Amino acid sequence: MKSSQGEPTTYDHGGGVRSLRVPIPDNPLGHTLVYVVDTDRGPVLIDTGWDDPASWEALTAGLTSCGTSVAELYGVVITHHHPDHHGLSGQVREASGAWVAMHAADTSIVRRTRETRPERWYTYMAAKLTAAGAPEEHIAPLRTPPARRRPFPGLAPALPDREIVPGELLDLPGRRLRAIWTPGHTPGHVCLHLEEDHPSRLPGHGRLFSGDHLLPEITPHIGLYEDPDDATVTDPLGDYLDSLERVGRLAPAEILPAHQYAFTDAPFRVRELLTHHEDRLTGLLALLATPLTPWQLAERMEWNRPWPQIPYGSRNIAVSEAEAHLRRLVKQGRAEAVTGSDPVTYVAV
Secondary structure (H helix, E strand, O other): OEOOOOOEOEEEOOOOEEEEEEEOOOOOOOEEEEEEEOOOOOOEEEOOOOOOHHHHHHHHHHHHHOOOOHHHOOEEEOOOOOHHHHOOHHHHHHHHOOEEEEEHHHHHHHHHHHHOOHHHHHHHHHHHHHHOOOOHHHHHHHHOOHHHOOOOOOOOOOOOOEEEOOOOEOOOOOOOEEEEEOOOOOOOOEEEEEOOOOOOOOOOOOEEEEEOOOOOOOOOOOOOOOOOOOOOOOOHHHHHHHHHHHHHHHOOOEEEEOOOOOEOOHHHHHHHHHHHHHHHHHHHHHHOOOOEOHHHHHHHOOOOOOHHHOOHHHHHHHHHHHHHHHHHHHHOOOEEEOOOOOOOOEEEO
């Protein structure tokens, strides 16, 4: 089966594992790689793709080309709660009766998203951006009357009915799929280690479904996912770097990521990412020679396009990533908040 551009939309990785390209609308990533793992009780999906009619059509057509269907699915394992991974889970469950499993930390985010009124989120976001030093013209749209606002996507994601427990084998009869907790990209992100010989006998320890944790060319976003009612100061970048090293030590024969393409030599890619983040932290210290708010730091950081060209929503994500890097620098004792500054500025020490 091929896409309208002539590219294959399904791929057989051998050993009862195939991947489907499920499109992400209006997104430069293009698609999510959804994996189909054969088990003795029927196929199990790893992630589902974005909640969009075209994505659903691609998912169902891909399953048909694999010789199965949504109705035959036994379960769904979600690497993390983002809508390009978890978006279609509810529709899949409704059509198949399959269970949906997710790590408790991301399930907590899903539950909070479902239970919190949109107005609460807008108020919280406005407060966070104000504290980060965002200009009033950026915050103003969050204060417009609710009837004139565009709704957030993914405000009612499916609530999982099973918990992924780190270190335990998942319910895939006839297969050995173990959950590896890899927080950072999200608090409950998991990689999934297929503890079976590689079908092509590549050297290493099985295969790793890496979600967004480990990608061949992309550095995943590291931002903040916090409960508006919880004042705990998290360190997601520190969590991510620790998780990277754990995956590197695992040394799988092949990595099956959720975007781009399958690749080998996880330890090499891990070293690249560790070096990238250390270089970035060192570069940020140079920027922090004079005190900056998180917003000012984000304006000066290197992104995939100049700051004036970054869309509104992506600027919020960029500021979140700037804050995650600031927290790492503060925890390492390499930067500190300037006492009495409002909004808070940070400076290298």
